[in-house]
Amino acid sequence: MLSVKNLQKTFNRGTVNQNTIYRGLSLDVDEGDFITIIGSNGAGKSTLLNVISGVIPLDAGRIVLDGVDITRYPEYKRTRDIARVFQNPSFGVAPSMTILENMSMAYNKGKTYGLGRAVNKKNIDVFKEMLSGLELGLENKLHDKVGLLSGGQRQSLSLIMATMLHPKLLLLDEHTAALDPKTSAKIIDITNELVTENKITTMMVTHDLNHVTSLGNRVIMMHSGEVILDIRGKEKKELTIEKLLNHFDNAHVMLSDRTLLST
Numbered sequence: 626m627l628s629v630k631n632l633q634k635t636f637n638r639g640t641v642n643q644n645t646i647y648r649g650l651s652l653d654v655d656e657g658d659f660i661t662i663i664g665s666n667g668a669g670k671s672t673l674l675n676v677i678s679g680v681i682p683l684d685a686g687r688i689v690l691d692g693v694d695i696t697r698y699p700e701y702k703r704t705r706d707i708a709r710v711f712q713n714p715s716f717g718v719a720p721s722m723t724i725l726e727n728m729s730m731a732y733n734k735g736k737t738y739g740l741g742r743a744v745n746k747k748n749i750d751v752f753k754e755m756l757s758g759l760e761l762g763l764e765n766k767l768h769d770k771v772g773l774l775s776g777g778q779r780q781s782l783s784l785i786m787a788t789m790l791h792p793k794l795l796l797l798d799e800h801t802a803a804l805d806p807k808t809s810a811k812i813i814d815i816t817n818e819l820v821t822e823n824k825i826t827t828m829m830v831t832h833d834l835n836h837v838t839s840l841g842n843r844v845i846m847m848h849s850g851e852v853i854l855d856i857r858g859k860e861k862k863e864l865t866i867e868k869l870l871n872h873f874d875n876a877h878v879m880l881s882d883r884t885l886l887s888t
């Protein structure tokens with residue numbers, strides 16, 4: 626479904642800050658995979674999502690999505706198929722626009738006409754239904770500016786907007802890290818529901834080992850720009866935090882400090 630082949634990337638080449646992140650990273654993601662990604666500090670987890678979504682260009686390597694080589698596609702050309710939710714609750718939404726306008730914009734993504742066509746009665750009813758599933762009362766705040774919402778409400782809205790067009794791939798980059806524990810748990814529940822109900826192929830970077838054991842069908846551990854462990858199937862189902870920590874110990878890899886704090 627997604628094939629990442631032989632990625633090579635060096636930041637700041639030719640300067641004192643030269644930093645080689647990938648020396649031939651390859652990864653295959655199957656249709657319907659829900660992968661959590663953990664690893665050491667600076668392992669290249671977020672960069673991987675940035676490279677897949679076209680934010681960061683590659684030095685070499687290929688990215689193939691659903692049989693199409695998108696390596697040279699600019700970011701905007703990938704957004705119809707690849708949706709993202711970021712750590713910062715302000716990134717995925719336009720705070721000065723209303724919930725309705727934000728949802729209409731997401732609904733219109735990739736279409737050539739403006740906002741107006743999406744803001745009709747039929748769509749409003751569909752948007753309200755999507756929001757009511759969150760059980761946050763947002764369906765009654767359609768005309769409120771998104772800047773007035775809490776971080777958790779914004780992330781919920783971002784998730785709805787990211788998944789409403791059924792993207793081929795959903796990328797989640799520590800999207801609950803900026804939230805308090807209770808709100809984070811709620812967003813994780815919403816994430817799980819949206820991803821599993823809509824069967825969206827998902828890659829989620831997290832520092833919380835509880836997410837790794839409770840979510841998804843596959844876990845990838847990264848260290849120094851490489852995938853050092855890929856756990857799926859029965860082994861993933863039976864995975865515990867203790868077993869995960871043992872894997873890291875055996876690989877002589879230090880988990881990121883934030884991950885250790887989550888245990």
Ligand SMILES: Nc1ncnc2c1ncn2[C@@H]1O[C@H](COP(=O)(O)OP(=O)(O)OP(=O)(O)O)[C@@H](O)[C@H]1O
Pocket residue numbers: 636637644646664665666667668669670671672673881
């Ligand atoms: N745009 C950039 N320019 C220069 N260096 C970058 C850039 N983006 C990432 N890096 C560097 O690439 C390395 C990997 O960063 P990345 O954010 O992918 O790591 P990570 O695995 O997500 O780490 P963490 O768990 O600490 O957030 C780091 O050394 C980082 O400083």
